[in-house]
Amino acid sequence: MDTEPALSQTHRSAGDTNGRTANGDVPNTAERIRLELAQAWGEMGAAWGVTPAIARVQAYLMARQQPLTEREVREALGLSHRAASLALAEAESWGIVERVAEPRRVGRRGPAGTAFLAVGDHWQWFGRVIAERKLREGDPIVAVLEQKALEAEAAAAANPGDEELAALHEWLAAFLGFVRLFDRAVGLVPQIEPRELERGLHLLGRVPDATILRLVHLLTDLEDDQVLDLVEALSRLSPKAARRATRLMSGVVRTVGR
Structure with missing residues (x-):
């Protein structure tokens, strides 16, 4: 689901606000870094199969490290209400954002509203x-x-x-x-x-790359059944037996390799 067309006419992405937030304020250093990260993460989102708006929402929530309401998210990222709602809902369906109770505000009565928290x-x-x-x-x-x-x-x-x-x-x-x-x-x-x-x-x-490549080359010279039998046997060991087997095999391999 592509939420980008739902951006408001006045929308500006975090990367083209001339250093200002959607409200026209100059963000502090931490917020500027968060917004620039969200913009870059959004641009990368397409390569992951995630729309830019969803990726931006995830990155911003991760960087904030606290629950935010839909309004707080859309105001920070300059999204329309519809775009923010769709992006948050889709991020929730991907399992990268979770819906939580809105943190209590001093002086506010009634049930807590809904907020969103990135999976940390x-x-x-x-x-x-x-x-x-x-x-x-x-x-x-x-x-x-x-x-x-x-x-x-x-x-x-x-x-x-x-x-x-x-x-x-x-x-x-x-x-x-x-x-x-x-x-x-x-x-x-x-x-x-x-x-x-x-x-x-x-x-x-x-593990050095050279070691991994040597192991891969070595596996091609071994019979499939031998490798599969060894892997199956190791997978069935208890943690205690696995530690003992590892020590024994290390000693045997060093001896044979001399």
Whole structure:
């Protein structure tokens, strides 16, 4: 859903306000940084499959680190009421913004209104974006490819002398296999607990590129069954047994490598 057309006629993005907010005020340094970040994040949003308005709303709420009402968001970003409401609703559907009770204001009576808070755990909202993109983009294209591959297979079987159909079926089957592998890898990310994903990527970041490439090259020389059996066996160990096995394997590998 593209909320950009709903911007008001007087709308100015955070990047073209000549250093001023939507109300014409000169923002303090912290607010200027937040607005510029929101503008840059919005421009990047399209590459993630998220409309600029939604990405800007998320970035601004993340940088504010507190619940804000729809009015506070639209006034800060210069959005119309409709554009802000649509962007917040869509951000909520993506799982990157949550609806909370508006913080109590001194002297205000009656029930608290609605406010919006960005999901502060970066690993959590990243996993939610991946899951939503798989649902909206990955799953539908896999279904289309499966259907077309079946159609090409049936057509090729019904016309055994048609080389064009045979080639199309072969290509579709290979392409479907590639997309399925990629889609499965993407689908695993949301299933990993945020702290586990964080630690795994931090550990990966400490491994030199040359080491990773050597390991990948080494895997190509091993039998598939050997690698799969080892991975399956390791996955079934208890944490205590895994620590012991890791120490034993490290010693064995160092000895064999001499």
